[in-house]
Amino acid sequence: MSGITGTLDAIRSMRRPAWLGPLVALLVVYAVFAIITPEHSFLRAQNLPMMGRQTVVVAICALGMTLVIVTGGIDLSTGSLVALTTVIIAKLLKSGSSPAFAILCGVAVAAGVGALIGFFVGRLRMMPFVVTLGAMTALRGVAKGLASEQKIDCDPHGLDRLLDASLASPGIWIALGLALATAALLDYTRFGRHVLAVGSNEAAAKLCGINAARVKILVYALSSMLAGVAGLMEFSTLTVGDPTDSFGLELEVIAAVVIGGAPLSGGEGSIVGSVLGALLMTVIRTGAVHMGMPSWVQEIVTGGIIFVAVAIDRARRPPSRAS
């Protein structure tokens, strides 16, 4: 018993950035697969860009989800919003719009939806879970209605090259750029400070003159805008508008953020951690495929990692303080 307590104390006393844990986990899992896959197929050169490409959509969504979770909220509408964006882009391209206009519309609609969600959560003080649960269902319906319940085929006008399978693929660099920008927003701007404050203690933030409702509206708008960008990346892979696409994506995104070290109670979170969390899940999935494991094994492993991540996070905190 004292051994366990001692270990817990040791873990707790470590002062380290929040993303260190996910990074170590990522490297360990990567190394394990590199060693145990037959003929080391996991290490082959084309594997890295492949995994990068597969991570882009989840990672971009995880950026926004991190901000939302830091305010103490949650967003269940992400998957539906991604699908809706692919439909909007495909529909506009099919009707002859320029790619730039299609992208702009898709992302703008997403941002607008986010602002509306933020209005419900921030101004009307409705529970984020309930608001975004409603949005999840409604947006899926809108996407299906727009697409007449079928896939929309169209000429991608070069948008398919956004996310090709090479390390030079623009999509990967866009995702990286957005990650850096969001990380800077959270850590180096007054707005970012206010996001953390609202999640850490909303009453204290209000007392200090911070407009908590405004912060939340902006956060949901920003988060949904990023989901719109993720929708663009999804379209680039699919090259069709698919209203049934990305079903349940939000749960994968939330898992990435949680593995990245953000507690659902808010007030903390790391953009780098969330991106690493997203990568970790891709590595597990890809590794499992290389091993020829059935998907149920991979799902059990991913679930296990979530438990371990949260358990380590719990152990690092003072025991009595429920947060």
Added chain:
Amino acid sequence: MTSALSVLGIEKSFGPVAVLRGIDLQVRRGEVHAVLGQNGAGKSTLMRILLGLERADRGVISLADGPYAPRGPADARQRGVVMVPQERTLCPALDVVENIVLGIEPSSQGVLRRGEARAIAARALGLVAGDGRIPLGARVRELSVADQQLVEIARALAQGGLGTLAAGVRAKVLVLDEPTASLGKSDADRLFLRVRALADAGLAIVLVTHFLSDVREHADGYTVLRDGKVCGSGDAKTTAPEKIVHAMLGRELETDRGGADAERAPGYRGVDAADMKEREPLLELRAVAGKTKPREASFVLRRGEILGIAGLVGSGRTELLRTILGLDPASSGKVVLTAPRGIGLLSEDRGGEGLMLGRSVADNIELSARGPFMVQPARVHAEGARWIAELSIRASGPAQRTGDLSGGNQQKVQIARLLREDYDVLLVDEPTRGIDVASKAQVLELLRTLARRGKGVVLVSSQLEELVATCDRIAVLRRGVLLPSCPVSEWTEQKLLLEAAS
């Protein structure tokens, strides 16, 4: 006649701190007995022992039917001792019946017997509120505060074993902890009519209160606690209120006069009133009223002075400050802020709304800052370090988690945030709550220094000695109404308490 409740020589220590040092208390059947005392006198601990939440170290308690040493609230209920705590403990979304039978739901094989539950609730409520006054099916959140209080009492009686007897209640001793703290005078009087009826029905009632008017008008006997000892008891109707106040304040009164206490600025008599008139006004309240509290408050705060506000729990002190700041809406009146550098609040609830306990010291000091969009963490860190040095905050550094600091040092972090913004007006709510003696003196000295430098301070405190030692003027807030302020030289702790509690 034998006592319904008899307490003899109860002692209780927490570690080295003796909280109760030999308490005697007798309450007869049919008596309303008031227990008075300032914060920290030991009232709560005594009540917790009566309820079985704590065990006494020494001493004997007995009821009419024999010795009494409850092992917990359920055991206490079994013996007929029930309590209505100070905070509301009802479930707002449940209806009156569900609240009253909560935990004693009559059922057969796990299936609730609704008719019986309703009958129990109706009987208990009939005793407390009269038949039909409070609708049984109403959600508790739809009731007025006064009616909620009655439901709370009905629940206590019902849980004391009402259902099993045909005639009346089985409960013998009812403890009411500050039942009128959140009620207006007329609601309080109505409540006491009911309490009296319960006493006449044979209950012994222990009434914990701050209000001298409650004691004089509604109690039969009283007992005053101070520093864990009984410092006075007698007939509530015939004893002069001054005598009760004197018992509550005790020796502190003498040191106040003698100026022997080194912690206080001896002989501090406040800024000269004539001099004051010429100073720049910073904040003016004209007949400000909030939704429920405050009911009326007017004052002018000028540069370089500390205005103290004294009032009992529930008098609307915190609500007044929140209304001034606009955190609670004002329903009428006007707040005029002429201070060029604005106004800041030090919250009484450090953990709840004052600080982000999970975040660093530097982040907390930074929280109100306005300025450019971009923030440099290094500068935030340096600013934190500066204030840690300035106010001698005991922390390992600006990056330390605020929740890991002691109460006094957390308070200094909150103060640093106000100073960093350099506000002209500081609204300070219970600045010394839950901090050690040395930190207390430092915090109060800091407030005086700030006033000397030209700030205006509104100091709310339940520590009367603190107000008398720190303020230039003091005004008393009584049931939501702020009475006119007087220079500190005209106040003593005794006068303040009399004024606030009458």
